Amino acid sequence: MSVLPAGFPEQAFDVLKTRTQLSVEDLQVLAMIECFGEAFYFVLAKNVSNPAAKSLLERNGQEERGHAHRVLKAIKLKSGQDYTLPANQDNPFFRFLPTELSCDANIIGSLEAGEADGDLTYQVWADNEPDAAVSNLLRQNGREESRHGQRATEVRKLLGMVAI
Ligand SMILES: [Fe+2]
Protein backbone atom coordinates (compact mmCIF):
# COMPACT_ATOMS: atom_id res chain seq x y z
CA MET A 1 0.00 0.00 0.00
CA SER A 2 1.41 3.34 -0.97
CA VAL A 3 0.82 6.39 1.14
CA LEU A 4 3.23 8.58 -0.83
CA PRO A 5 1.71 11.79 -2.11
CA ALA A 6 1.18 11.72 -5.88
CA GLY A 7 4.23 12.65 -7.92
CA PHE A 8 6.85 11.23 -5.62
CA PRO A 9 9.06 8.65 -7.29
CA GLU A 10 10.68 5.83 -5.41
CA GLN A 11 13.91 7.74 -4.97
CA ALA A 12 12.07 10.34 -2.97
CA PHE A 13 15.06 11.59 -1.04
CA ASP A 14 16.66 12.69 -4.32
CA VAL A 15 13.53 14.71 -4.98
CA LEU A 16 13.61 16.24 -1.50
CA LYS A 17 17.27 17.16 -2.00
CA THR A 18 16.30 19.38 -4.91
CA ARG A 19 14.11 21.46 -2.58
CA THR A 20 15.54 24.44 -0.77
CA GLN A 21 12.44 24.71 1.40
CA LEU A 22 10.23 21.83 2.51
CA SER A 23 6.45 21.83 2.22
CA VAL A 24 4.26 19.96 4.67
CA GLU A 25 3.89 17.19 2.10
CA ASP A 26 7.68 17.01 1.72
CA LEU A 27 8.00 16.73 5.50
CA GLN A 28 5.56 13.82 5.54
CA VAL A 29 7.74 11.98 3.02
CA LEU A 30 10.86 12.85 5.01
CA ALA A 31 9.36 11.43 8.21
CA MET A 32 8.71 8.12 6.42
CA ILE A 33 12.27 8.05 5.07
CA GLU A 34 13.60 8.52 8.62
CA CYS A 35 11.55 5.50 9.77
CA PHE A 36 13.15 3.53 6.95
CA GLY A 37 16.52 4.72 8.29
CA GLU A 38 15.72 3.29 11.70
CA ALA A 39 14.84 -0.10 10.25
CA PHE A 40 17.88 -0.10 7.95
CA TYR A 41 20.26 0.38 10.89
CA PHE A 42 18.52 -2.36 12.87
CA VAL A 43 18.84 -4.84 9.98
CA LEU A 44 22.50 -3.87 9.62
CA ALA A 45 23.16 -4.25 13.37
CA LYS A 46 21.55 -7.71 13.44
CA ASN A 47 24.51 -9.48 11.80
CA VAL A 48 27.21 -7.60 13.71
CA SER A 49 28.62 -9.68 16.54
CA ASN A 50 30.97 -7.08 18.05
CA PRO A 51 28.79 -5.68 20.88
CA ALA A 52 30.23 -2.14 20.75
CA ALA A 53 29.77 -1.89 16.98
CA LYS A 54 26.26 -3.35 17.21
CA SER A 55 25.26 -0.85 19.85
CA LEU A 56 26.58 2.11 17.81
CA LEU A 57 24.49 1.02 14.81
CA GLU A 58 21.42 0.51 16.98
CA ARG A 59 21.88 3.95 18.51
CA ASN A 60 21.93 5.45 15.02
CA GLY A 61 18.70 3.58 14.27
CA GLN A 62 17.01 4.87 17.42
CA GLU A 63 18.00 8.41 16.53
CA GLU A 64 16.53 8.03 13.01
CA ARG A 65 13.18 7.35 14.71
CA GLY A 66 13.81 10.47 16.81
CA HIS A 67 14.35 12.39 13.58
CA ALA A 68 10.97 11.23 12.30
CA HIS A 69 9.41 12.55 15.52
CA ARG A 70 11.13 15.93 15.16
CA VAL A 71 9.77 16.10 11.62
CA LEU A 72 6.27 15.38 12.98
CA LYS A 73 6.72 18.37 15.32
CA ALA A 74 7.76 20.48 12.34
CA ILE A 75 4.62 19.38 10.47
CA LYS A 76 2.45 20.37 13.43
CA LEU A 77 4.16 23.77 13.69
CA LYS A 78 3.78 24.48 9.97
CA SER A 79 0.29 23.16 9.39
CA GLY A 80 -1.36 23.07 12.80
CA GLN A 81 -2.27 19.46 11.96
CA ASP A 82 -1.06 16.22 13.47
CA TYR A 83 0.44 13.77 11.03
CA THR A 84 0.42 10.11 12.02
CA LEU A 85 3.28 7.99 10.77
CA PRO A 86 2.17 4.88 8.89
CA ALA A 87 2.95 1.53 10.50
CA ASN A 88 6.21 0.18 9.10
CA GLN A 89 4.40 -2.40 6.98
CA ASP A 90 2.44 0.41 5.31
CA ASN A 91 5.46 2.67 4.81
CA PRO A 92 6.14 2.63 1.04
CA PHE A 93 9.92 2.83 1.57
CA PHE A 94 9.99 -0.48 3.40
CA ARG A 95 9.74 -2.31 0.10
CA PHE A 96 13.40 -1.30 -0.35
CA LEU A 97 14.46 -2.70 3.02
CA PRO A 98 16.64 -5.80 2.70
CA THR A 99 15.90 -8.63 5.10
CA GLU A 100 19.63 -9.27 5.63
CA LEU A 101 22.65 -7.02 5.37
CA SER A 102 26.25 -7.82 5.96
CA CYS A 103 28.13 -4.95 7.51
CA ASP A 104 31.03 -4.53 5.09
CA ALA A 105 33.34 -1.70 4.10
CA ASN A 106 31.07 -0.75 1.17
CA ILE A 107 28.04 -0.17 3.38
CA ILE A 108 30.08 1.66 6.00
CA GLY A 109 31.61 3.85 3.29
CA SER A 110 28.21 4.76 1.88
CA LEU A 111 26.87 5.49 5.35
CA GLU A 112 29.81 7.81 6.08
CA ALA A 113 29.18 9.69 2.84
CA GLY A 114 25.37 9.54 3.00
CA GLU A 115 25.11 10.77 6.56
CA ALA A 116 27.47 13.71 5.91
CA ASP A 117 25.40 14.57 2.86
CA GLY A 118 22.22 14.24 4.94
CA ASP A 119 23.57 16.83 7.39
CA LEU A 120 24.35 19.28 4.57
CA THR A 121 20.90 18.76 3.09
CA TYR A 122 19.19 19.37 6.45
CA GLN A 123 21.24 22.55 6.92
CA VAL A 124 20.05 23.87 3.54
CA TRP A 125 16.44 23.21 4.53
CA ALA A 126 17.04 24.82 7.94
CA ASP A 127 18.68 27.89 6.37
CA ASN A 128 15.69 28.44 4.10
CA GLU A 129 12.95 27.69 6.62
CA PRO A 130 11.14 30.88 7.68
CA ASP A 131 9.75 29.42 10.94
CA ALA A 132 12.59 29.56 13.48
CA ALA A 133 11.29 26.65 15.56
CA VAL A 134 10.97 24.42 12.49
CA SER A 135 14.40 25.50 11.31
CA ASN A 136 15.86 24.53 14.67
CA LEU A 137 14.32 21.05 14.48
CA LEU A 138 15.78 20.52 11.01
CA ARG A 139 19.19 21.75 12.12
CA GLN A 140 19.22 19.34 15.10
CA ASN A 141 18.42 16.41 12.80
CA GLY A 142 21.25 17.46 10.50
CA ARG A 143 23.81 17.61 13.27
CA GLU A 144 22.86 14.12 14.37
CA GLU A 145 23.27 12.81 10.80
CA SER A 146 26.93 13.88 10.99
CA ARG A 147 27.23 12.07 14.30
CA HIS A 148 25.81 8.94 12.62
CA GLY A 149 28.58 9.14 10.04
CA GLN A 150 31.15 9.42 12.83
CA ARG A 151 29.67 6.35 14.52
CA ALA A 152 29.90 4.48 11.20
CA THR A 153 33.61 5.34 11.16
CA GLU A 154 33.94 3.98 14.71
CA VAL A 155 32.19 0.79 13.60
CA ARG A 156 34.63 0.46 10.71
CA LYS A 157 37.55 0.71 13.13
CA LEU A 158 36.00 -1.69 15.65
CA LEU A 159 35.46 -4.26 12.89
CA GLY A 160 38.99 -3.77 11.54
CA MET A 161 37.87 -2.60 8.10
CA VAL A 162 40.05 -0.51 5.84
CA ALA A 163 38.44 2.70 4.58
CA ILE A 164 37.48 2.57 0.90
FE1 LIG B 1 17.91 10.89 10.10
Ligand SMILES: [Fe+2]
Ligand atom coordinates in the same frame (compact mmCIF):
# COMPACT_ATOMS: atom_id res chain seq x y z
FE1 LIG C 1 21.37 9.28 10.06
